[in-house]
Amino acid sequence: MKRYFQASLLAFLLSAGPALSASDLTELTASEAAKAIADGNMTSLELVEALIDRTGNDAGKAYITFDPDGARAAAKAADSFQKDGAELGPLHGVPIVVKDNIIAEGLPATGGTPALKDWVPSSDAQVLAKLKEAGAILLGKTNLHELAFGITSNNAAFGAVANAYDSSRFAGGSSGGTGAAVGGHLAPAGLGTDTGGSVRIPAALNGVAGLRPSSGRYPQGGIIPISKTRDTAGPLARSVEDLVLIDGIITGTGAALTAADLKTIRIGVPATFNENIDPETDRLMKAAFAAMEAEGVALVPVDTTTIVDLASKIGFPIALWEVKRDLAEFLKDNNTGKSLEDVATQVASPDVKFVFDNLILGDQAIPDEIYETSINDLRPQLQAAYADLFAANKLDAIAFPTTPLPAQPIQGSDMNVTLNGKEVPTFQTFIRNTDPGSNAGIPGLSLPIGLTKDGLPVGLELDGPAYTDRHLLAIGLALESVLPETPRPQRQ
Template sequence: MNISELSCSELASLVSSRTLHAVEIADALIDQVDKLSDANAFTGFDASSVRADAEQADRDLAAGRSKGPLHGVPIAFKDNINVKGYATTAGTAGMRHFRPQDDAPVAAKLRQAGAIAFGKNNMHELAYGATTNNALFGPSRNPFNPDHVCGGSSGGSACAVAHRMVPASIGTDTGGSVRIPAAFCGLWSYRPSPGRWPKAGIVPISSTRDTPGPIARTPSDLALLDSVIVGHSEVSKSSMIQGLRIGVPDDFFWDLADPSVFRVCSDALDRLKSMGAILEKIDARRLLDHHMASTTIIAFFEGKVTLEGFLEAHGVGNSYETVAQSVAAADVRSILLDQLKSETAVGRERYAEAVNIHRPALQEEYRRIFRDNSLDVLAFPTALIAPPLIGDDATVVLNGQEQPLFPTTIHNTDVGSNAGIPGITIPVGLTDTNLPVGLAFDAAAGADRLLLDVAICLEEQFPALKSRYL
């Protein structure tokens, strides 16, 4: 039995049946972390604490005390999520000494269900980026080619799961930050509808858009983790693909994709069609005006307000300006510092227009698209590009033209994120250069369970990818 290949669901079943001890799992995964330390998936990892928690889980089970459906299962956390016993650095120097007194609610719920906190994962600095080439902790390295990034901002989470160091990690997603790393590393991930998963105790960017979300190797694990967080489980519908109506928005979401990415995602749609799905080409261009008029304004305005509130509420000991000044990445530092200058800050009037006029209009347009076309999901490449090289942080060449890296990477995931709709990414294959590609599904607002049901029905068709180097 190769413990490092097992999913959360499999590990939980083996522990509950006493076929496998929690400490055996812990030891096997600790060995994997040690063996693959060059991947740089973790910013904080306490092997002795993990092992002690596993030993306690075994004692509890021997005494007839099961804590819940994740008893003895290791789960890692992105380093912007408060986990008692670890620092919450958010990947930046100004917070590296902050040690929270309590778990964030999302971490607390998982621990209450028996999960073992398995360290803190590397991330893009303060979650403002898509590479996890972190100046403080170093870059997380892609398992398919260590010269390439894992994506961001939850890159260390995807790195750890893809390297089989842990079966799942909890990241955060504001514009694509769990789905892009999962796609770049050949994994499954899920962005819940904002508010479905609690976001307290997490270093924020946007009160409107932020949500924690899981990265795992199976969609069954995504559903299991969701059921723990929301407090109930549902039986998956077994015939979701036959007759599933999939909207394919060619304009904007598909037409700009790298040809190799386009081919892999198109092949995946053909497989879905052969399984009985119905593909409908739709015009989604009306989404874009309201999206472009609100996305950056909301994130930048709320970025200052929410981070100031977090620093004060949690007694971090540094001000917003101090944290901003200490940011290592020049592009991230300029975003934060610009909010301190009257000539570059987003004003309240522009913010009010974005959040009260343009974002609701964007949400209404999504409702119209799903309603008028009788759609279950929208499908598109998770990212237009394959994982770029580490160090190519500013620009990327796409279809022969140099483009800014960050907006190009989040190009497809950011629209639904802004509207507050749920999304998943599915591992669908490799490019011509053997780098992973993800296909994204977005569902209507609140249709999280439908999305997870669809994902579970595709588990056998699209297993997590594994690098030949592992």
């Protein structure tokens, strides 16, 4: 009910009340901002200025390239276009951010790595072009884990991304900058990329919603790759309504979507994904499940042992074999002036450096036969196992904590973190629940479900059958109104 009250208050202020303050403007979601601009209650420039003001001197916490002058110029053009009475796109005048492995015309596309810091593409990635065609304005390019090879976004070349709720904690990754910018109200929405959890993890850790679409639904042209099989762009926003809007624009499926009837929804709860999680994460997950059941959702225990086993065998072999080919091809085809070896030589982050030197270009590189078995045999088995799980149990989705624990300190967490009194590897622990669905290419939606006692966000993930993305979003629309509200972060 609280979320509905806030939405009603905003609607009243935008339609009948006095001009909103800059702080009020940064509360707006992308959908609310688009409506306010279209209705003439606010200009694009006013919103852009409010977001620039909120960012202040903290751009380095989320951005690699912050472009306030470019955003102002685009906003002025959008406002002039509107005065001319032209038909407006669904994101007309709305500022967004994109991860800096998604190319944007006229701005550096670093991929978070030193070798590409001076590369300035002359075109937009296909996903960004679609959003710009819908009227979106680009505020800048956000920081990421170097070359998208990690989950902390502690980037040795461009700095660590600070969590929106606690600047001493990491923002998650690899799309940490987008997660921090959206969660910190520096932008209403943005794009990241997801190979093994890189949209959903920062969404969960920064208190926002994030969608990994089914593999192949979004065009990948103009995105610095890891794996053609596993990569996809994905949106992050502070409302599921915004995810619906952005997804509809990118895929051409339309923006309108009706919330699902929760009394008809069956959701599987896999023990393997819901065990050995942080106590506060467990508390918030149990509260979320209770709220879902109270609304009529059927929760069904399911066994995902086979899925977890298959996924563990294929994720790294596919990504590490494909990046050697896919990244080299991208660098050449996009006239970056750099080779794969050039990029690898200049990698700054120790964890990423180790991967390139040993697991991609070194003597521990994935053999062809291992890759062929993974892509042609094991991955189809994994996809079939997921399909069987959903069909046999008549499930709309499965649900679990997006990450087993909330954001951890930036300092000292690169290699290991502590979970339930035991030291565990950071990377493998944080992708534990997101990686299996990524390997199968199914859609995953992370929703915020509240804050821990330490004030850190926790996310609940829903994974659905392949290409049921819009139905998954419809479930998300319905659940958003019954799950606990995640408060706005305090300025740090």
